[in-house]
Amino acid sequence: MTTISYPPKPSPGDRIAVISASAGLPGLFPLPYELGLERLRKEYDLEPVEYPTTRTMGATPQARAADVNAAFADPGIKAVIASIGGDDQITVLPYLDRELIRANPKPFIGMSDNTNLLAFLWNTGIVSYHGATVMCELGRPGAMNPLTAHSLRAALFTSGPYELTPAESWNDISRDWADPAAFQSEPPMRPAADWSWVNAERVVEGRSWGGCLEILGWLLMADREISHDLSVYDGGVLFLETSEEMPSGAEVFRTLRNMGERGLLQRFSALLMGRARTWSFDRPNSPEEAARYAEEQREAVLRAMRIYAPDTTIVFDVDFGHTDPQLVIPYGGLVRVDGPARRITVTY
Incomplete structure (x- = not known):
């Protein structure tokens, strides 16, 4: 190892x-x-x-x-x-x-x-x-x-140690990088829902692994940088987020299902799920469409975890990934997920 x-x-x-x-x-x-x-x-x-x-x-x-x-x-x-x-x-x-x-x-x-x-x-x-x-x-x-x-x-x-703080406001609507006027003011923000906890009766501390879900799916298909000795992930904290390509709930479920079939999902003691990106230039969702997309993704994650790792502590809407603000997650560093206190602490 x-x-x-x-x-x-x-x-x-x-x-x-x-x-x-x-x-x-x-x-x-x-x-x-x-x-x-x-x-x-x-x-x-x-x-x-x-x-x-x-x-x-x-x-x-x-x-x-x-x-x-x-x-x-x-x-x-x-x-x-x-x-x-x-x-x-x-x-x-x-x-x-x-x-x-x-x-x-x-x-x-x-x-x-x-x-x-x-x-x-x-x-x-x-x-x-x-x-x-x-x-x-x-x-x-x-x-x-x-x-x-x-x-x-x-x-x-x-x-x-560094305690992550839930965002009070957030944004996922991009501006045109070719337009100088786009840089004259900060992006408009909207109120952020607090983190949502599942199976939060315990404290988990472990080394983190994960990243962008679509990229992890590609690595799994190419059999690159995913250890064949799955015990190296035991007790770790999995963190996942999705990109501006906005994979469907079905695609998210299938990727997680394949991770479960490989025996990977079951190894982690906690899952941090990044706040879903719900808007892109190709799919400029209305607020109602964005909310439906985010809920579809959450249900896909819950469905997969109920099948393969039903006891895992899950925290939804953590601010990392393709949304703003973005908290930095140490990759391979220690992460403490305190369910009873509703706190997440990373070690930088």
């Missing part, structure tokens, strides 16, 4: 690698990207260092992997952050140098398609961080969401 440990943290003034291991979208949408870089410098006192494919759409998997390897190998780089996600990072995995990365551990921050790299680092023995890409969270119009900004700062620079 791989021993998972926290890599050394950066300090203010350090250099941080910015990579596009999925898609070179900074080249197409410079406005949120440049804003995110500026905030890294001014608000976090970190010096971003771009790699050759960071702004290049269509870069080969080999070239993107070379950037990842180089970022970890460089002793002057103290952390690595993704510019954004994409949909083909799974093709990069075969070209990563696991031993080089294992010998040069450092924090990696990313989400969505970066679930591939997060799972790779878990299997390499390195705790990483699910959340806060440069273009989305750091490049948020107007200002960073305070909950996101505080969580990211704690994840980057501190090593102790």
Whole structure:
């Protein structure tokens, strides 16, 4: 079994690698990207260092992997952050140098398609961080969401326990990144429902694993970065969220069903389910349609868990994933789910 440990943290003034291991979208949408870089410098006192494919759409998997390897190998780089996600990072995995990365551990921050790299680092023995890409969270119009900004700062620079706070307001409606006017004000927020708890009679503490559900489904199909020794997940905290592609309730259930048939769902003692993304440019749902979609997803999750892991503690609508704000979840780090107290504490 791989021993998972926290890599050394950066300090203010350090250099941080910015990579596009999925898609070179900074080249197409410079406005949120440049804003995110500026905030890294001014608000976090970190010096971003771009790699050759960071702004290049269509870069080969080999070239993107070379950037990842180089970022970890460089002793002057103290952390690595993704510019954004994409949909083909799974093709990069075969070209990563696991031993080089294992010998040069450092924090990696990313989400969505970066679930591939997060799972790779878990299997390499390195705790990483699910959340806060440069273009989305750091490049948020107007200002960073305070909950996101505080969580990211704690994840980057501190090593102790951090209690996650339920959001009072949230948003999942995007703006046009090509339009400068979109960056003149913060996105409109709407009231957030509190977390919803199931089987909350106990306290669970374990190492986290999971990420974007669609990406995990792809990894399962390709048989990559999912351990064949399922005992490594025993007693852990599974955390899942869905993307702006908004998979149907049927698809969510089927993916979870397949995880159950593999014997994976049953291994975890708790499940944190991210607040569902309910709007996209392709599917601009009305508030009523959005509420129906979120309820359909919740029922799909509950249906699968009742079949395969009926006693698992579940918390719905935790603020991580493809919604705003976004709390950072340590991937492979300790997570404490206190059902009776209705509290979630992570260790950064």
